[in-house]
Each structure stands twice: as structure tokens, then as C-alpha cells.
Amino acid sequence: QVQLVESGGGLVQAGGSLSLSCVGSGRTFSSDVMGWFRQAPGKEREFVGTIASTGSRIYYADSVKGRFTISRDNTRNTVYLQMTSLKAEDTAVYYCVADCCLLGVTTRPIDYDHWGQGTQVTVSS
Numbered sequence: 001q002v003q004l005v006e007s008g009g010g011l012v013q014a015g016g017s018l019s020l021s022c023v024g025s026g027r028t029f030s031s032d033v034m035g036w037f038r039q040a041p042g043k044e045r046e047f048v049g050t051i052a053s054t055g056s057r058i059y060y061a062d063s064v065k066g067r068f069t070i071s072r073d074n075t076r077n078t079v080y081l082q083m084t085s086l087k088a089e090d091t092a093v094y095y096c097v098a099d100c101c102l103l104g105v106t107t108r109p110i111d112y113d114h115w116g117q118g119t120q121v122t123v124s125s
Helices: none
Strands: 003-007 010-013 018-025 033-039 046-051 058-060 068-073 078-083 092-099 119-124
Touching (some): 003 092, 018 092, 033 068, 046 068, 058 068
Parallel strands (some): 010 119
Antiparallel strands (some): 033 092, 092 119
């Protein structure tokens, strides 16, 4: 069974940092685009960023650029999201995503085949 499992969420004060991990299982994800979305209460799911299979290209939403860093370790089938300078508006459930067959960068949730169950990040102001 192919799965993505996130970890590392929690409660942090505004201005603080938090790191999320997402481990894939069931097959290798080394050829997949992987990334992160988030969803705040009452809002639509929002693109955070993606990283190409080799890690050579990384894209971020404007709202997190300069504060969040995505990386991956294909030997561990894992993608990471390091978040710094957190703001209250970063509060959301964060989802890891993967897809084998994207032809370009896409911010649409529907374009990603595999999703994790999500991990809650709460930033207190």
C-alpha cells in the first residue's frame, strides 16, 4: 500500500520555527515531484511548495517564500518542510503530496495523486 506519512506538527509561538517530515512507503518516490499543501479552517487547500525529483528545482508560494525551505532525501524516501519566522496565518493542517507524472509546476491539489493524512501546525500570536 502506497502511503505518505507526515510528522513534526505542533504548537509554536509566532516568530518560531518548526520542521515537518513526510516519509513515503509502498514504493520509491525518488522519481516523483513531492511537496506540501496546507489547509486552514474554513479555507481551501493552498499550495505551499514543491521539489523536483532530483531536488534541483524548488518552487514556493509567495506567502512562504524566504521563510520556508523544502528539501528531500531520496535514500530515505522523505521530503522535509522547514518553517521559520512563523506567523499566525501559517496555522493549518499541512499535507505532503507526491506525483510521478507532472509535466510542470502545478499549484492545483487535484494534480497530485498521493496525499498524506496531514499534520496540524498551530502558531500562537
